[in-house]
Amino acid sequence: xxxxxxxxxxxxxxxxxxxxxxxxxxxxxxxxxxxxxxxxxxxxxxxxxxxxxxxxxxxxxxxxxxxxxxxxxxxxxxxxxxxxxxxxxxxxxxxxxxxxxxxxxxxxxxxxxxxxxxxxxxxxxxxxxxxxxxxxxxxxxxxxxxxxxxxxxxxxxxxxxxxxxxxxxxxxxxxxxxxxxxxxxxxxxxxxxxxxxxxxxxxxxxxxxxxxxxxxxxxxxxxxxxxxxxxxxxxxxxxxxxxxxxxxxxxxxxxxxxxxxxxxxxxxxxxxxxxxxxxxxxxxxxxxxxxxxxxxxxxxxxxxxxx
Amino acid sequence: xxxxxxxxxxxxxxxxxxxxxxxxxxxxxxxxxxxxxxxxxxxxxxxxxxxxxxxxxxxxxxxxxxxxxxxxxxxxxxxxxxxxxxxxxxxxxxxxxxxxxxxxxxxxxxxxxxxxxxxxxxxxxxxxxxxxxxxxxxxxxxxxxxxxxxxxxxxxxxxxxxxxxxxxxxxxxxxxxxxxxxxxxxxxxxxxxxxxxxxxxxxxxxxxxxxxxxxxxxxxxx
Numbered sequence: 164x165x166x167x168x169x170x171x172x173x174x175x176x177x178x179x180x181x182x183x184x185x186x187x188x189x190x191x192x193x194x195x196x197x198x199x200x201x202x203x204x205x206x207x208x209x210x211x212x213x214x215x216x217x218x219x220x221x222x223x224x225x226x227x228x229x230x231x232x233x234x235x236x237x238x239x240x241x242x243x244x245x246x247x248x249x250x251x252x253x254x255x256x257x258x259x260x261x262x263x264x265x266x267x268x269x270x271x272x273x274x275x276x277x278x279x280x281x282x283x284x285x286x287x288x289x290x291x292x293x294x295x296x297x298x299x300x301x302x303x304x305x306x307x308x309x310x311x312x313x314x315x316x317x318x319x320x321x322x323x324x325x326x327x328x329x330x331x332x333x334x335x336x337x338x339x340x341x342x343x344x345x346x347x348x349x350x351x352x353x354x355x356x357x358x359x360x361x362x363x364x365x366x367x368x369x370x371x372x373x374x375x376x377x378x379x380x381x382x383x384x385x386x387x388x389x390x391x392x393x394x395x396x397x398x399x400x401x402x403x404x405x406x407x408x409x410x411x412x413x414x415x416x417x418x419x420x421x422x423x424x425x426x427x428x429x430x431x432x433x434x435x436x437x438x439x440x441x442x443x444x445x446x447x448x449x450x451x452x453x454x455x456x457x458x459x460x461x462x463x464x465x466x467x468x469x470x
Numbered sequence: 471x472x473x474x475x476x477x478x479x480x481x482x483x484x485x486x487x488x489x490x491x492x493x494x495x496x497x498x499x500x501x502x503x504x505x506x507x508x509x510x511x512x513x514x515x516x517x518x519x520x521x522x523x524x525x526x527x528x529x530x531x532x533x534x535x536x537x538x539x540x541x542x543x544x545x546x547x548x549x550x551x552x553x554x555x556x557x558x559x560x561x562x563x564x565x566x567x568x569x570x571x572x573x574x575x576x577x578x579x580x581x582x583x584x585x586x587x588x589x590x591x592x593x594x595x596x597x598x599x600x601x602x603x604x605x606x607x608x609x610x611x612x613x614x615x616x617x618x619x620x621x622x623x624x625x626x627x628x629x630x631x632x633x634x635x636x637x638x639x640x641x642x643x644x645x646x647x648x649x650x651x652x653x654x655x656x657x658x659x660x661x662x663x664x665x666x667x668x669x670x671x672x673x674x675x676x677x678x679x680x681x682x683x684x685x686x687x688x689x690x691x692x
Contacts (some may be wrong), residue, residue, distance in 0.1 A: 268591075270631050273623055276640075287671075288623075289624070289627060290628075291629075291668065296671070323632065328633065328635060329634050329647070330630070330634070330650055337629050340628060352632060399632070399634075400631075400633045400640065401633060407563060466641050
């Protein structure tokens with residue numbers, strides 16, 4: 164055991180709940196604390212995003228440290244867009260030294276989406292290489308150069324999977340590659356297209372992948388019909404089926420958020436029926452205060468106490 | 471070829487503003503093919519510049535010449551007298567040509583008239599696309615003849631990211647997803663097994679990341 168509560172919960176066969184916390188655009192510790200306070204008792208671990216959608220924010224590592232001070236277990240998200248292998252490995256060592264035990268290895272959205280599209284990107288390595296590097300640190304005790312580390316980080320290693328991106332038939336192969344590179348848990352892109360998600364899980368099961376990894380199903384409650392349409396049209400690799408957009412449009416504006424919550428809860432109930440799904444990852448974007456309500460309404464509260 | 475695009479006239483006017491006698495020096499190879507700096511473009515630019523300067527009430531003497539390649543002494547030498555007879559050279563070559571002029575003719579300012587954009591191909595009439603970053607360690611054999619280092623916006627070597635949809639790149643829908651193309655071509659070539667292969671972190675030392683590159687061909691050194 165590496166001291167990760169998330170790992171402990173998943174290994175014991177319990178259904179895990181993770182949530183997402185996006186750091187602020189600034190150095191305001193209180194914003195982090197406030198958002199995190201909504202998530203404290205209702206998630207087993209909280210992912211802290213790394214300049215998500217390429218918008219410059221407080222660093223994931225620093226925000227993770229704030230969460231730890233509050234007694235919340237963080238999942239350090241790390242993208243390869245902004246830092247080369249030297250910086251990434253250095254931050255992983257720093258994170259481990261601070262007590263961070265979970266990492267989610269990502270490539271990251273392209274910087275042209277973000278607040279500073281004029282920036283140069285890095286992409287020295289990709290998420291697959293990062294997974295491999297973090298596992299090598301733990302299993303072999305060396306950095307990417309083969310240098311034996313004095314106390315090598317022993318992280319519980321996660322990766323993302325997006326069953327809704329193309330080419331579809333490749334998505335399971337990519338999952339297999341991520342598992343082979345070191346991923347022990349997977350957090351998926353938010354699910355609106357349940358049919359496609361189930362098809363992906365079926366393919367993963369047939370290839371024996373679901374036995375090798377803990378898959379946490381990603382959900383994001385919709386706030387409005389506009390948000391549903393925006394996600395369908397503008398967010399790369401996202402599918403929001405037409406019937407869901409219609410459903411959101413079909414209720415009065417002031418009831419839309421409620422409807423979004425309903426859809427989210429239905430999704431959670433449905434993924435809980437899939438034995439290969441070991442948890443749910445709630446990404447309530449700038450809506451962290453709703454997470455507790457979701458967890459409670461889904462019957463996933465209270466969370467198991469750490470051993 | 472090296473693809474370039476002529477700078478806007480307004481920018482060129484600013485660049486040549488301090489001079490009253492310039493040489494517009496074209497290059498007859500790559501930039502000629504992409505309509506940025508061959509003989510025709512030299513003539514057109516010279517006329518436009520003269521006219522525009524005249525409208526501004528300014529006199530500028532413009533000499534015009536195009537050599538086969540500005541990046542080789544053998545051809546650049548032919549421009550020696552034109553260059554020495556000018557206050558400055560506005561080179562319509564790629565960045566390599568401009569710097570060659572600057573290096574070989576130290577007393578004359580060499581100015582760029584072209585934005586060098588990429589190494590690419592003439593996709594079809596009027597359309598040039600980027601194909602090579604010159605990374606110094608070609609991997610095309612492993613990627614079905616499509617370069618992920620150049621053609622994937624994230625330089626991914628282990629398959630498409632989560633932003634690939636309907637064959638398009640997440641950066642914008644004008645860009646094809648390189649990985650969709652690689653996978654389609656693997657299929658066509660019967661090389662689908664390559665998709666599962668893990669590609670380790672790359673050694674970038676042969677790329678521009680390793681510092682300024684030089685190629686020494688001992689067999690050609692005199």
